[in-house]
Amino acid sequence: MSRFSILVFPGSNCDHDAYHAVKHVMGEEANFIWHKETDLQKPDVVIVPGGFSYGDYLRCGAIARFSPVMNSVIEFANKGGLVIGICNGFQILLESGLLPGAMLHNAQLKFACKQVYLRTESTDSPFTNEMVAGQVLQVPIAHGEGNYVTDADGLKALEDNDRILFRYCDADGNITTDANPNGAISNIAGICNDRRNVMGLMPHPERAMESQIGSTDGRLVFASILNALGQTHEA
Amino acid sequence: MFTAHINITLRPSILDPKGKAAGEALSHLGYDAIRSVRIGKFIQLTIDATSTEQAHQLAKEACEKLLANEVMEDFTIEIEAR
Numbered sequence: 001m002s003r004f005s006i007l008v009f010p011g012s013n014c015d016h017d018a019y020h021a022v023k024h025v026m027g028e029e030a031n032f033i034w035h036k037e038t039d040l041q042k043p044d045v046v047i048v049p050g051g052f053s054y055g056d057y058l059r060c061g062a063i064a065r066f067s068p069v070m071n072s073v074i075e076f077a078n079k080g081g082l083v084i085g086i087c088n089g090f091q092i093l094l095e096s097g098l099l100p101g102a103m104l105h106n107a108q109l110k111f112a113c114k115q116v117y118l119r120t121e122s123t124d125s126p127f128t129n130e131m132v133a134g135q136v137l138q139v140p141i142a143h144g145e146g147n148y149v150t151d152a153d154g155l156k157a158l159e160d161n162d163r164i165l166f167r168y169c170d171a172d173g174n175i176t177t178d179a180n181p182n183g184a185i186s187n188i189a190g191i192c193n194d195r196r197n198v199m200g201l202m203p204h205p206e207r208a209m210e211s212q213i214g215s216t217d218g219r220l221v222f223a224s225i226l227n228a229l230g231q232t233h234e235a
Numbered sequence: 236m237f238t239a240h241i242n243i244t245l246r247p248s249i250l251d252p253k254g255k256a257a258g259e260a261l262s263h264l265g266y267d268a269i270r271s272v273r274i275g276k277f278i279q280l281t282i283d284a285t286s287t288e289q290a291h292q293l294a295k296e297a298c299e300k301l302l303a304n305e306v307m308e309d310f311t312i313e314i315e316a317r
Contacts, residue, residue: 059304066301095304102306104245105252149249149307183252 002028002229005043007073007089009035009064014050014086014206021206022047026222035067044229045082046073048089050142050204060103060145061091070096082126082225083198087143090190090200099193099200100157101150107183111144115214116181118189118203119169122162125192126228127199130220136173137166137217139203141181146202148184148191158191166190166201237282237290240313243303244275278302281317290314 004022008015015032022030031041035053040046053064064070070092077083077098085093093099106112115138120131131137150158158164167187170179180187182202190201205218245251251273258272280297284290294312303310 058302062301062304094306100306102304104249104307107250107252109252109256147252151248151306183250 002044002226002231003042004028004030004045004047005033005040006030006047006049007035007069008032008049009051009053009067009092011053011055012049012051012088014088014204017204018047018049018086018206021209021218021222025209025219026226028226033069035064035069038068038072040069040072040076043076043081045084045225046076047206048073048083048085048092049206050087050089053088053092056088056145059095060088061093061095064088064092065095074098077193077198080195080197082228084127084221084225085198085200086204086206087141087146087202090202091145093198093200098198099191100154101148101191103145104147104149104183105145106143106147106181108181111142112146112181113140113142114181115140116189116203117169117171117173117179118166119173119175121164121167124162125165125196125199125224127192127221127224128165129227130224134173136169136171137208137220138215139205139208139218140214141203143182143202146182146184148182148188148202150185155186158188159186161194163192163194163196164188164190165192165199166203236317237284237287238315238317239280239282239290239294240315241278241280241294241298241302241310242275243278243298243308243310244273246307246309249307275308287314287316
């Protein structure tokens with residue numbers, strides 16, 4: 001059994017979704033970690049969940065980044081521990097410097113809450129090893145600031161090192177402007193760090209775990225993680 | 236005591252969706268002379284410091300560590316003695 005620690009900030013609202021996905025769907029151990037704690041409770045994986053930490057004041061994730069728990073997360077990541085930041089969690093990882101770049105308001109200026117398609121751009125990561133290259137997943141998004149931006153050098157570094165894990169695409173896997181829900185540069189939906197143990201993604205795999213709510217494709221992300229941890233699991 | 240007046244703006248190379256929307260609204264109102272709108276933030280700090288230089292240094296650190304994200308934003312600081 002793998003241990004997942006799910007951070008809880010004031011304003012987190014996908015912490016319970018992540019807990020449900022890990023514990024009830026995947027059957028693994030899940031623990032909530034309040035943001036003022038420094039003990040991560042010996043996790044195999046840390047999930048920085050979605051929501052509106054600190055009301056998104058100043059910038060999304062900017063204040064959560066200084067919560068005591070984040071020092072422990074940075075230390076855990078630097079030792080090679082698996083960290084996944086979803087939506088606001090991705091924004092927090094950007095602000096904390098664990099991942100490069102920043103998030104702007106969606107180009108359409110609307111909060112986007114809908115199902116999108118993602119193309120698996122790299123299967124070489126602990127988060128995507130259960131997919132095949134180019135595999136299209138259906139996963140929901142729910143964000144107002146998911147317009148990923150990085151400079152030309154930053155984009156090149158991501159591309160050259162195969163660090164773009166997911167791009168927004170249409171149902172057939174074509175990367176188009178129409179399929180881009182927020183204006184993110186190069187249709188980027190998810191990236192990993194250089195060491196490939198930290199992933200940030202705007203879409204919500206933890207909300208695509210059961211067919212009753214539209215998709216089970218999110219399970220592939222969790223199955224990949226378990227696979228990376230040496231645990232076999234049916235996706 | 237000093238007051239720091241901080242302006243934070245998106246870098247020129249970064250698109251500003253909010254500014255663009257406001258610019259389009261102004262255009263609809265007939266303000267054709269207004270060519271573009273860029274929206275930023277204004278932050279005011281009250282600082283205990285012994286000199287303008289020290290106040291400026293503290294404000295700069297605050298911007299670099301928290302108030303601005305230099306991946307996408309630039310900032311300017313003006314210090315006023317009170």
